[in-house]
Amino acid sequence: MLQIDLWKRVVIWALCALGLLLAVPNAFYSKVEGHNDAIAEIELSGTSPEREAMAAQWPGFLPSGLVNLGLDLRGGAHLLAEVAVEDVYSARMKAFWPEVRDALRPERSTIGTIRLQPSAGDELKVRISEPDGMTRAMEVVRGLAQQVVSLSGVGASDIEVSADGSALTVRLSEAEKRATDERTMQQSLEIIRRRIDEVGTREPTIQRQGTDRILIQVPGIGSAAELKAIIGTTAQLTFQPVLGRGSDPDANAGIGNEILPSLDEEGAYYTLESAPVVTGEELVDAQPAFDQNGRPAVNFRFNPTGARKFGDYTAENIGNPFAIVLDSEVISAPVIQSHISGGSGIITGNFTVEESTNLAVLLRAGALPAGLDFLEERTIGPELGADSIKAGQVACIVAFTAVLIFMFLSYGTFGLFANIALIINVGLIFGLLSMVGATLTLPGIAGIVLTIGMAVDANVLVFERIREEIKSGKGPARAIDLGYEKALSAIIDANITTFITAVILFVMGSGPVRGFAITLGLGILTSVFTAIFVTRLIIVMWFERKRPKELEV
Amino acid sequence: MRLRLVKQDTKFDFFSRWKMWLGISLVMMIVGFASFMYQGLNYGIDFKGGTTIRSESTTPIDVGAYRDAISPLELGDITISEVFDPTFAADQHVAMIRIQAQEGQEAVKSDIIAQVQVALQAIAPDIKFVSVESVGPKVSGELIQTAAIAVVLAIAAVLIYIWLRFEWQFALGAVAALVHDIILTIGIFSELQIKFDLAIIAALLTIVGYSLNDTVVVFDRVRENLRKYKKKPLNEVLNISINETLSRTFMTSVTTLLALIALFVLGGDVIRGFVFAMIWGVIVGTYSSVFVASAILLYLGVKRDWTNKPDANAGTQFANIDA
Numbered sequence: 001m002l003q004i005d006l007w008k009r010v011v012i013w014a015l016c017a018l019g020l021l022l023a024v025p026n027a028f029y030s031k032v033e034g035h036n037d038a039i040a041e042i043e044l045s046g047t048s049p050e051r052e053a054m055a056a057q058w059p060g061f062l063p064s065g066l067v068n069l070g071l072d073l074r075g076g077a078h079l080l081a082e083v084a085v086e087d088v089y090s091a092r093m094k095a096f097w098p099e100v101r102d103a104l105r106p107e108r109s110t111i112g113t114i115r116l117q118p119s120a121g122d123e124l125k126v127r128i129s130e131p132d133g134m135t136r137a138m139e140v141v142r143g144l145a146q147q148v149v150s151l152s153g154v155g156a157s158d159i160e161v162s163a164d165g166s167a168l169t170v171r172l173s174e175a176e177k178r179a180t181d182e183r184t185m186q187q188s189l190e191i192i193r194r195r196i197d198e199v200g201t202r203e204p205t206i207q208r209q210g211t212d213r214i215l216i217q218v219p220g221i222g223s224a225a226e227l228k229a230i231i232g233t234t235a236q237l238t239f240q241p242v243l244g245r246g247s248d249p250d251a252n253a254g255i256g257n258e259i260l261p262s263l264d265e266e267g268a269y270y271t272l273e274s275a276p277v278v279t280g281e282e283l284v285d286a287q288p289a290f291d292q293n294g295r296p297a298v299n300f301r302f303n304p305t306g307a308r309k310f311g312d313y314t315a316e317n318i319g320n321p322f323a324i325v326l327d328s329e330v331i332s333a334p335v336i337q338s339h340i341s342g343g344s345g346i347i348t349g350n351f352t353v354e355e356s357t358n359l360a361v362l363l364r365a366g367a368l369p370a371g372l373d374f375l376e377e378r379t380i381g382p383e384l385g386a387d388s389i390k391a392g393q394v395a396c397i398v399a400f401t402a403v404l405i406f407m408f409l410s411y412g413t414f415g416l417f418a419n420i421a422l423i424i425n426v427g428l429i430f431g432l433l434s435m436v437g438a439t440l441t442l443p444g445i446a447g448i449v450l451t452i453g454m455a456v457d458a459n460v461l462v463f464e465r466i467r468e469e470i471k472s473g474k475g476p477a478r479a480i481d482l483g484y485e486k487a488l489s490a491i492i493d494a495n496i497t498t499f500i501t502a503v504i505l506f507v508m509g510s511g512p513v514r515g516f517a518i519t520l521g522l523g524i525l526t527s528v529f530t531a532i533f534v535t536r537l538i539i540v541m542w543f544e545r546k547r548p549k550e551l552e553v
Numbered sequence: 554m555r556l557r558l559v560k561q562d563t564k565f566d567f568f569s570r571w572k573m574w575l576g577i578s579l580v581m582m583i584v585g586f587a588s589f590m591y592q593g594l595n596y597g598i599d600f601k602g603g604t605t606i607r608s609e610s611t612t613p614i615d616v617g618a619y620r621d622a623i624s625p626l627e628l629g630d631i632t633i634s635e636v637f638d639p640t641f642a643a644d645q646h647v648a649m650i651r652i653q654a655q656e657g658q659e660a661v662k663s664d665i666i667a668q669v670q671v672a673l674q675a676i677a678p679d680i681k682f683v684s685v686e687s688v689g690p691k692v693s694g695e696l697i698q699t700a701a702i703a704v705v706l707a708i709a710a711v712l713i714y715i716w717l718r719f720e721w722q723f724a725l726g727a728v729a730a731l732v733h734d735i736i737l738t739i740g741i742f743s744e745l746q747i748k749f750d751l752a753i754i755a756a757l758l759t760i761v762g763y764s765l766n767d768t769v770v771v772f773d774r775v776r777e778n779l780r781k782y783k784k785k786p787l788n789e790v791l792n793i794s795i796n797e798t799l800s801r802t803f804m805t806s807v808t809t810l811l812a813l814i815a816l817f818v819l820g821g822d823v824i825r826g827f828v829f830a831m832i833w834g835v836i837v838g839t840y841s842s843v844f845v846a847s848a849i850l851l852y853l854g855v856k857r858d859w860t861n862k863p864d865a866n867a868g869t870q871f872a873n874i875d876a
Binding site for chain 2: 072080082223224225228374375376377378379380381383384387388390391392394395398399400402403406407409410411412442443445446449450452453454456457460461464467468471486489490493494495496497498500501502504505508509510513516517520552
């Protein structure tokens with residue numbers, strides 16, 4: 001009857017001890033955090049006496065996992081960005097035009113003259129003067145197609161070519177668009193990560209959400225605006241041939257050309273060829289520097305292909321201006337003085353030192369392949385987070401004490417047992433949270449407080465049942481036994497249903513809500529464990545020692 | 554001497570007026586729903602889009618002056634409210650400024666926030682923005698949809714689970730109680746115009762969980778007593794079951810409320826709405842498991858031949874999972 005095998009007892013106590021041990025680091029939060037940071041720094045950049053001292057604050061043999069504090073508790077910035085994946089389609093089509101032109105040129109005897117037509121961004125429209133040569137033209141352009149590189153679209157061609165009278169339209173195929181989207185997202189994630197790492201903040205979260213969104217959370221940063229300054233700039237650098245300069249932004253640029261404003265000179269506009277000679281993708285390095293007049297500038301170096309393209313272009317166009325364009329603004333448009341063969345150069349403009357440093361960082365980390373739209377921005381100041389933690393702690397302690405006193409008043413000795421289990425329970429929740437590296441948010445603290453209130457439910461069910469059994473004349477041992485047996489189905493059903501809602505919250509929710517779901521779900525697991533196993537074991541141990549003739553519950 | 558919230562051996566008759574209680578619940582649901590339809594919820598930016606700024610300053614807040622300072626910026630609809638909380642220091646004056654979603658923008662641009670700050674510094678030089686949250690209309694539309702799906706999913710999952718473990722009448726009773734709790738909670742949020750944001754959805758789902766917890770415990774006892782008292786009429790069996798579980802119902806509600814009230818008073822204003830929803834949910838949930846769930850069960854009637862099956866434990870084929 002009231003027997004629990006020795007091995008079971010050992011397992012139960014061992015689990016409790018393990019859970020509590022895992023929870024211990026949280027009681028010394030700042031020390032352990034310093035220790036963890038120091039260890040990470042030593043691994044990254046070698047040891048130093050201060051770091052060793054920091055690391056020694058917490059003994060290495062103890063677990064050092066901590067509950068992560070969410071942004072609402074620590075302060076920091078949160079951004080949800082949508083990547084404009086379509087940007088890439090038009091960039092692709094723009095860059096495709098010279099290729100199409102060069103391929104069609106030798107066929108001029110059959111297809112006549114070729115002219116680029118205005119078209120939507122994600123397609124390329126070419127008119128030929130001899131409609132009879134259309135079949136040949138389509139054949140040639142199709143010859144430029146490549147196979148899509150992706151898991152799903154094997155064998156599909158990357159472009160679709162169609163003809164309408166004398167107009168030939170080139171478009172990206174659906175398979176290629178999907179593959180491009182995927183690449184765009186991967187690149188954007190990678191570049192955002194690199195940029196944030198360059199600035200060097202701790203534990204940023206950079207996650208992909210859905211098909212085209214990126215969630216960025218950086219604790220400890222002053223504001224979302226600061227974060228946006230780092231990741232919000234596309235930093236698309238291109239070198240484009242200059243056709244003219246004027247002051248009318250709406251002038252007719254001609255097909256295949258574009259008009260872009262000057263960055264420094266108000267009201268100045270440049271007419272440029274849309275297809276760039278070289279792009280920032282071919283940069284291998286960028287460093288802040290000063291030009292010969294001592295003004296801040298950025299030094300850059302191309303990779304070999306970029307260097308060759310740049311070299312060839314400058315050799316052919318000595319005396320002509322070319323424009324350095326950053327995110328659709330002309331930084332400068334110097335005249336090519338000589339053949340530049342080394343593959344390095346300097347960007348000058350009206351920069352401050354800070355701007356040139358930032359630009360170098362952005363160029364080095366690489367351009368974002370597409371623009372970002374920010375759908376959600378949150379900044380939480382560290383003071384507010386600290387206030388929330390303080391308030392949460394006080395509330396937890398008060399709630400905890402109130403429940404402990406109430407349980408003791410209601411159930412006496414048995415209430416004490418439930419209280420011990422409750423203390424273990426809260427310890428276990430923190431232990432589990434630290435083990436899985438979960439994030440504690442403000443609603444998460446509410447979840448813990450709620451668990452404190454609800455955790456006693458299982459014990460209450462059992463104790464009430466024991467009372468009933470005693471009343472119906474059962475002996476103490478039998479009453480305890482039956483109490484547990486009969487209460488079990490209610491405990492299981494009640495907790496499974498609550499657990500189901502916690503799981504749904506976790507799956508559907510985001511951010512703070514998810515934090516709440518985690519603590520609620522873990523709280524249910526630990527409270528069922530403590531009620532069914534721990535309290536029972538305590539009661540059995542007490543019973544074996546006391547052998548009471550009568551039970552008072 | 555033990556603290557007893559409920560006397561031993563209570564014999565309250567919960568079902569002498571069960572039709573009246575069901576009627577009252579129905580009326581309250583209609584009132585709540587009507588309030589929701591006509592007055593609408595005070596949606597937070599999570600669901601409506603826009604920006605909220607939490608400002609802090611040592612100078613006392615004059616809402617009118619704040620409004621006058623911001624209105625020249627022409628940001629459309631602006632709500633300003635002062636926040637009071639016992640956890641604040643004496644010279645800590647907190648205001649919440651809410652700006653509507655701006656035409657043609659997703660999140661509000663940083664320069665607008667900066668402008669607002671400059672404008673407010675004219676009247677409160679040391680003003681700080683301790684949090685700024687901005688949600689674009691695109692996301693907020695999706696958030697409300699996901700939230701609605703979550704609630705519906707939770708109810709559906711629960712319906713199926715209770716159906717498997719008990720009988721369909723129990724499942725319907727439990728779900729009726731859940732819908733009752735949710736409508737009343739939404740109703741009070743619309744009636745009192747408390748801010749309804751994402752966290753409140755979490756609270757709603759917790760209420761679902763809690764109310765269910767309570768209902769299931771009562772139902773579990775009903776199932777047991779249906780086997781024990783084969784000849785008694787259903788309303789007596791229900792009455793016995795509720796009386797037997799009454800002590801536990803009160804104990805659990807009180808411990809949970811104790812914890813929640815501590816959080817409500819001391820937990821700070823940021824989560825007060827959330828905690829309020831849960832407190833309300835615990836009270837309504839406790840009420841509904843007796844007066845809605847069990848009353849519906851009485852109305853629908855249950856199968857009484859539980860013991861005809863060879864296995865005495867088998868209420869349904871899944872009822873003995875834990876046995």
